[in-house]
Amino acid sequence: MVVTPQLLKTFPLLSGLPYATLEGIAGQSSVRRAARRAIVLNAGQNEEQICFLFEGRLQGVDFTIDGREVGLYFVEPGEFCGELCLFDGGAQPEFVMALTPSVIVSIPLNSMQTLLKMHPELFATISAKIAGHVRKMTFQRSLLGLPNIAQRVCCQLWMLVPEKDKEKEEAQIRNPPTHMEIAIMLNISRETVTRVFQSLQNRQIVKRDGTSLLVVNKVGVLRGYAEGKQEL
Amino acid sequence: MVVTPQLLKTFPLLSGLPYATLEGIAGQSSVRRAARRAIVLNAGQNEEQICFLFEGRLQGVDFTIDGREVGLYFVEPGEFCGELCLFDGGAQPEFVMALTPSVIVSIPLNSMQTLLKMHPELFATISAKIAGHVRKMTFQRSLLGLPNIAQRVCCQLWMLVPEKDKEKEEAQIRNPPTHMEIAIMLNISRETVTRVFQSLQNRQIVKRDGTSLLVVNKVGVLRGYAEGKQEL
DNA sequence: CGTCTTATGTGACCGCAATCACCCCGTTTT
DNA sequence: AAAACGGGGTGATTGCGGTCACATAAGACG
Numbered sequence: 001m002v003v004t005p006q007l008l009k010t011f012p013l014l015s016g017l018p019y020a021t022l023e024g025i026a027g028q029s030s031v032r033r034a035a036r037r038a039i040v041l042n043a044g045q046n047e048e049q050i051c052f053l054f055e056g057r058l059q060g061v062d063f064t065i066d067g068r069e070v071g072l073y074f075v076e077p078g079e080f081c082g083e084l085c086l087f088d089g090g091a092q093p094e095f096v097m098a099l100t101p102s103v104i105v106s107i108p109l110n111s112m113q114t115l116l117k118m119h120p121e122l123f124a125t126i127s128a129k130i131a132g133h134v135r136k137m138t139f140q141r142s143l144l145g146l147p148n149i150a151q152r153v154c155c156q157l158w159m160l161v162p163e164k165d166k167e168k169e170e171a172q173i174r175n176p177p178t179h180m181e182i183a184i185m186l187n188i189s190r191e192t193v194t195r196v197f198q199s200l201q202n203r204q205i206v207k208r209d210g211t212s213l214l215v216v217n218k219v220g221v222l223r224g225y226a227e228g229k230q231e232l
Numbered sequence: 233m234v235v236t237p238q239l240l241k242t243f244p245l246l247s248g249l250p251y252a253t254l255e256g257i258a259g260q261s262s263v264r265r266a267a268r269r270a271i272v273l274n275a276g277q278n279e280e281q282i283c284f285l286f287e288g289r290l291q292g293v294d295f296t297i298d299g300r301e302v303g304l305y306f307v308e309p310g311e312f313c314g315e316l317c318l319f320d321g322g323a324q325p326e327f328v329m330a331l332t333p334s335v336i337v338s339i340p341l342n343s344m345q346t347l348l349k350m351h352p353e354l355f356a357t358i359s360a361k362i363a364g365h366v367r368k369m370t371f372q373r374s375l376l377g378l379p380n381i382a383q384r385v386c387c388q389l390w391m392l393v394p395e396k397d398k399e400k401e402e403a404q405i406r407n408p409p410t411h412m413e414i415a416i417m418l419n420i421s422r423e424t425v426t427r428v429f430q431s432l433q434n435r436q437i438v439k440r441d442g443t444s445l446l447v448v449n450k451v452g453v454l455r456g457y458a459e460g461k462q463e464l
Numbered sequence: 465c466g467t468c469t470t471a472t473g474t475g476a477c478c479g480c481a482a483t484c485a486c487c488c489c490g491t492t493t494t
Numbered sequence: 495a496a497a498a499c500g501g502g503g504t505g506a507t508t509g510c511g512g513t514c515a516c517a518t519a520a521g522a523c524g
Contacts, residue, residue, distance in 0.1 A: 062374045065387075065460045070377040072370060084366060087359040093367045127319040130362060134316060135325045137369045138304060142294045144376055144419055145302040147512085149481070155297075178501065187376055187419075189482055194503060211490085211501085228297045379482085381511075410471065421512055426473060443471085443520075 003029040003105055011052050011105075012078055013125050021118065028111040034098035041082050041096040048109035052080045056102025057175045061184065062094045071185035073136055074160070074177065083126060085109055086116075100175040100212070144187055150232035152186045153196040154225035157206070161216060168219055176214040199232055235261040235337055243284050244310055245357050253350070260343040266330035273314050273328040280341035284312045288334025289407045293416070294326045303417035305368060306392075306409065315358060317341055318348075332407040332444070376419050382464035384418045385428040386457035389438070393448060400451055408446040431464055
């Protein structure tokens with residue numbers, strides 16, 4: 001499929017670039033659909049591409065020495081991943097997998113490097129992204145320290161609430177991760193996640209609406225659980 | 233205390249700089265001793281300094297919502313920390329604490345920024361350092377996925393073995409972290425770490441030599457445990 | 465020197481989440 | 495339409511590591 005400048009313009013990182021530049025980049029880029037569970041980036045390889053997520057949800061995953069899956073972070077539409085090679089040319093440390101059918105725009109590493117030379121102001125955004133990633137990982141790690149499992153799940157759920165809905169009473173989480181995908185993020189078993197969700201549903205705090213929508217009815221209460229102000 | 237150019241030159245990041253430049257930086261920098269448990273960098277604040285560790289050992293630590301300590305990474309002599317503000321000007325995400333009495337050289341953020349303008353080639357090293365940090369955190373996260381606790385401890389211990397000793401039969405770990413400090417890195421209790429160490433000592437794999445030295449007698453065996461090839 | 469503090473060592477107990485085994489249900493595949 | 499699959503739901507069991515409560519050892523320090 002063809003990458004259009006309009007498509008590239010939808011990504012915050014690139015939205016400020018002149019049309020002509022975007023046209024050039026578009027010519028070197030590619031767009032692909034990734035099926036559920038498809039590998040977008042491989043660990044341990046020099047992937048040499050920056051992946052922009054247009055639609056869907058991705059997850060960074062790693063594996064322990066004994067083969068268990070470990071969830072690292074989620075990638076939401078508009079964000080990108082695989083940018084670590086811009087910093088040290090090294091290999092991709094973790095796998096990136098599509099959790100839902102996704103649309104991904106890939107810009108090759110060297111196109112990206114050329115672009116950065118022409119527009120060094122983009123460096124600030126990319127640096128900020130990496131810095132943000134470090135902060136996110138730090139926070140995620142601190143989640144694992146919580147002895148209360150339900151609180152862990154609520155924190156993770158809270159992070160999936162769209163920014164714009166955090167102050168509202170009700171929120172929607174589109175394409176929510178499966179229980180398994182949440183479980184590996186939090187180092188707990190799938191069954192335990194299910195049981196916490198049951199508990200939340202019984203209290204009418206969340207509600208499933210089909211397979212691709214999770215409604216948070218009482219955003220404030222969820223937040224309370226996440227912050228440990230109330231026990232589930 | 234006064235920072236000399238010679239002191240700065242001991243740090244890999246700065247060792248390639250001309251003497252005159254180092255003199256300039258030295259004038260703006262400061263060196264301090266941090267006692268055991270002293271806070272070197274505060275979380276949530278704009279610390280605006282890059283800290284180079286000359287001697288000792290530091291640990292990045294965070295706290296969960298309910299106040300538990302979480303260990304994030306260790307800083308070894310020659311390395312630096314607090315560099316995240318170079319990337320987004322944001323606050324320091326985690327605390328950095330001295331585990332042993334340490335000597336730390338601090339370069340203010342704006343001196344560092346000026347230096348980077350004059351010597352953009354340093355960017356590569358700093359970028360690589362951040363990239364390395366991301367890789368380290370990813371690995372550390374995958375450690376937490378290990379269901380076998382003893383293996384986790386052995387992995388952590390293996391990472392403390394100096395690079396130069398990894399192929400040898402015997403290795404020394406100077407200023408080893410306490411059991412508690414290892415425990416918070418691995419999300420396990422202090423007692424459990426103690427029990428694993430007992431087990432390792434009984435099998436003559438490690439040996440304490442005073443308070444500031446841990447001798448690994450059988451490096452290969454430790455590695456075997458770390459990689460899950462043998463069960464402890 | 466004795467006193468304080470911090471680190472380590474160890475047993476007993478117990479609670480909680482992992483595991484296992486199975487169910488249901490909706491979707492996709494054949 | 496049947497079969498296969500993946501996701502979610504649930505009970506019973508159990509083992510492992512957390513917690514608690516001490517004991518002991520080793521420095522730190524006046």
